[in-house]
Amino acid sequence: MTNKINLDKIISELANDNEAPLEDLFNHYYPRLYNFSRSFLKIEEDIDDILQEVFVKIWMNRKKINSAATFNSFIFTITRNLLLNALRSRLNNENIKGEILKLSLAEEYSQMEQVEYHELKEKVNNLVDELPERQKEIFILSREEGLSHKEIAEKLGISTKTVEYHINQSIKHLKKNLEKIGLMSVLFFYLFF
Structure with missing residues (x-):
């Protein structure tokens, strides 16, 4: 796993329907998103499924991502929204x-x-x-x-x-x-x- 990635290049490749950079994004962001999710949910159950959905949403919205400067905020907002949905669905029990x-x-x-x-x-x-x-x-x-x-x-x-x-x-x-x-x-x- 590399510590640095070229977000501008990855965003450009994603916009051109190249899905290969998703793996780089996943490797780069997964540890931070996992820790964020665990601190949010307080348990580890379902985190992997939620994080997979985060990257599916990134792929689905790849043409709407305009800049590396806002990408961190974008990916954490998606993650937070999916975590809130998971919490709400748990509360149906x-x-x-x-x-x-x-x-x-x-x-x-x-x-x-x-x-x-x-x-x-x-x-x-x-x-x-x-x-x-x-x-x-x-x-x-x-x-x-x-x-x-x-x-x-x-x-x-x-x-x-x-x-x-x-x-x-x-x-x-x-x-x-x-x-x-x-x-x-x-x-x-x-x-x-």
Whole structure:
């Protein structure tokens, strides 16, 4: 494995449909992406599959890569997005949700041992139900279905700025109301997982 690669040359070759440089990219970036992924997921399971998908996406988007200067940011953004998707899909399992909730609640959880996970989720869901209809729809598409701002905008025929506005308003509403009942870490759990 070489420490240095000529990104400009690799990007140019990829744009010309030469897939050979993908191996150089893989060898160069794999250790950094692996460590980044492991620190993000906290477990090693599925990392290799995710990283393979990163390089598939690079190949699929090879004509859109314009400069070596932005490539690092590009590859880490793809990796981060795939890791977030993996975390969200893991949380479809109720047992994993419960374990992560216990970890994320830390201090508050120890004070509220009698409160079940479903009761906490119901409080959050009730707050989401209080949102104006459009905000609620956008928030659910973002947090429960895992769609990106761009995907939501395309699906609903609105701008990404409108999506961002509605999500920010939703978060403000949840934060304000969860602060009142001392459940800020539930907000963290709900928003980022």
